[in-house]
Amino acid sequence: MKRRLFIERSALFGASLIGTKTISSTANNWIEPVQAAPIKELNFGIISTESQANQRPLWEPFIAALSKSIGIPVRAFYATQYAGVIEAMRFGQVHIAWYGGKSYIEAARIANAEAFAQTVATDGKKGYYSHLIANKSNPITAAAKRQGGDKYVLQNSAKLTFAFNEPNSTSGFLVPSYYIFAKNKVDPKKVFKRLIFSGSHEATALAIANNQVDVATNNNESLERLEKTNPSARKKIEIIWTSPIIPSDPIAYRKDLPEDVKKKLRNFFYNFKDRKILEPLQWSALVPANDKTWNPIRELDIAKQVLELQSKTGLSDADKKKLNNLNSQLRALQGR
Structure with a gap:
């Protein structure tokens, strides 16, 4: 971290x-x-x-x-x-x-x-959703909506600029990192034309509204807020992917x-x-x-790390030890 x-x-x-x-x-x-x-x-x-x-x-x-x-x-x-x-x-x-x-x-x-x-x-x-967003005027947006934003991003990443929120964000980093990238054995740090961390949901939304990046992460609550704080920016933004519900x-x-x-x-x-x-x-x-309410987030975090390790070739002894430890943590959280 x-x-x-x-x-x-x-x-x-x-x-x-x-x-x-x-x-x-x-x-x-x-x-x-x-x-x-x-x-x-x-x-x-x-x-x-x-x-x-x-x-x-x-x-x-x-x-x-x-x-x-x-x-x-x-x-x-x-x-x-x-x-x-x-x-x-x-x-x-x-x-x-x-x-x-x-x-x-x-x-x-x-x-x-x-x-x-x-x-x-x-x-x-008692839940909300992570999104991928794009500018409505960007030529990629219509194609991304037709194909599914997650699939489009994976297949065209080398041509795209992409913004996460920041590393401690749930909807702005962890959830899309797991569902879009880790599950598909893709390292987002390596595949994009340019990757940035904008620092906040507001910043990723404005980066999209101003056509500074092609695709960014966000969530439904922050986009609802944007409708009140900057309605002209919100009108320029299209949702191209929605996650499963987040606590x-x-x-x-x-x-x-x-x-x-x-x-x-x-x-x-x-x-x-x-x-x-x-x-x-x-x-x-x-x-x-209580603390256990957010165990699903812990599971996502651990599962993401597991998938990232499994995608590596030639695991070192330290990697194998870490992988075993992560799998043990995951089984404990899942009650197995």
């Missing part, structure tokens, strides 16, 4: 977890624990699906309602890359976060993250938060129903969930 983002700790809000102290008496041979000081502030990480300028007005009312409900000031942390939120949580500088499935399983692995809630879309679904997004907190704070957070998320605040976020509700 690539880690290119340097986290400027001075730009992050100060960590607010204070350790437990103890008072000891050697004369009486006892140690009396003293409760840790209450948390003074929480930082809420928000992955960079679009620009901070677009995200801030959507999130600030929700963050304000959360602060008021739990009685603890909550501040939003907007990162320029998904990895920024993961790393901030890893170092205790973000305490709760909105993730995508792929970024969450990475945060659960390295950043002490624990999912406790799942978003529900305005149509009531909707998790909300996760650090496992080491005090239990009373976790309880307050769960109570807020499970019971918050203000449509005026939720609908701009494209949510109708938030419901209880």
